[in-house]
Amino acid sequence: MSDFDIRRLGGRIGAEITGVDLSAELSEPVFRDIHAAFLQYKVLFFRDQDITDAEQVSFAGRFGPLTDTHPLMRTLDGAPQVIPVDGEEQRADHWHTDISFTPVPSLGTTLRAVVLPPYGGDTLVANAAAGYRDLPRELRAVADQLWAVHTNRAEQPRLGTARGEEVRRAFMATERRAAHPVVRVHPESGEPSLFLGGFAQRLLGMELRESRPILDVLQSYVRRPENTARWTWRPGDVLIFDNRSTQHYAVNDYDDHKRVLHRVSITGDVPVGLDGRTSYALEEDA
Numbered sequence: 001m002s003d004f005d006i007r008r009l010g011g012r013i014g015a016e017i018t019g020v021d022l023s024a025e026l027s028e029p030v031f032r033d034i035h036a037a038f039l040q041y042k043v044l045f046f047r048d049q050d051i052t053d054a055e056q057v058s059f060a061g062r063f064g065p066l067t068d069t070h071p072l073m074r075t076l077d078g079a080p081q082v083i084p085v086d087g088e089e090q091r092a093d094h095w096h097t098d099i100s101f102t103p104v105p106s107l108g109t110t111l112r113a114v115v116l117p118p119y120g121g122d123t124l125v126a127n128a129a130a131g132y133r134d135l136p137r138e139l140r141a142v143a144d145q146l147w148a149v150h151t152n153r154a155e156q157p158r159l160g161t162a163r164g165e166e167v168r169r170a171f172m173a174t175e176r177r178a179a180h181p182v183v184r185v186h187p188e189s190g191e192p193s194l195f196l197g198g199f200a201q202r203l204l205g206m207e208l209r210e211s212r213p214i215l216d217v218l219q220s221y222v223r224r225p226e227n228t229a230r231w232t233w234r235p236g237d238v239l240i241f242d243n244r245s246t247q248h249y250a251v252n253d254y255d256d257h258k259r260v261l262h263r264v265s266i267t268g269d270v271p272v273g274l275d276g277r278t279s280y281a282l283e284e285d286a
């Protein structure tokens, strides 16, 4: 065991790692233990890191190949792997799994505090595997059969500013759609989880109005307070969540204050359902 400490945030999800310096190259044994904690706790938080973009990129890169340029979001000039998450451009105050409107959603995402508001702007992360486990057996049997259509046009919160509208329009300009199993099996742990969130628009084979109440019921199990971790950002903070078995939500309660995080995402694989069938891209509606 390496000499860092793990402080769990709750019984279901989340841990703070202390005694690790992310500005330095992590040794293989330390990384192995951090990776095991990442799979177990699904979101890891690191305080007092104060790292650069390059160091964030190199930390994230330990988990797998990085996503070069987000399909729909602006990236930093000269650093296409770094997405500035800027509250003046958009605020992700909805539960979602990153880029689930593509057939290859991220493996995980790292976020780093760059500019923080004087209050508010917490990040919530929910354990979607616990959400699945919490389903009554009868409901689980229903969820096991379902597939959902995810699209970037499903639900995108409005900021109510000109800049916000511009970014929102760009995000939704070209439709990206994918069909995913509602219950996804984690490629590393084998754990099943509810794979839904804000981009899940409707269920395959059902109309929107038929899908909505079913999606809402299933989602309610994921976002139970017991299944979530809430992180209040401090300067120097870094987090990484497992995008394959979580959803996250950026709390929009910091008024007109500035909040900028830098996001670096790791490329995932094609989700697999309980029966082994895999997700696929959908053509745009004619």
Ligand SMILES: [Fe+2]
Binding pocket: 092, 096, 097, 098, 248
């Ligand atoms: Fe996100």
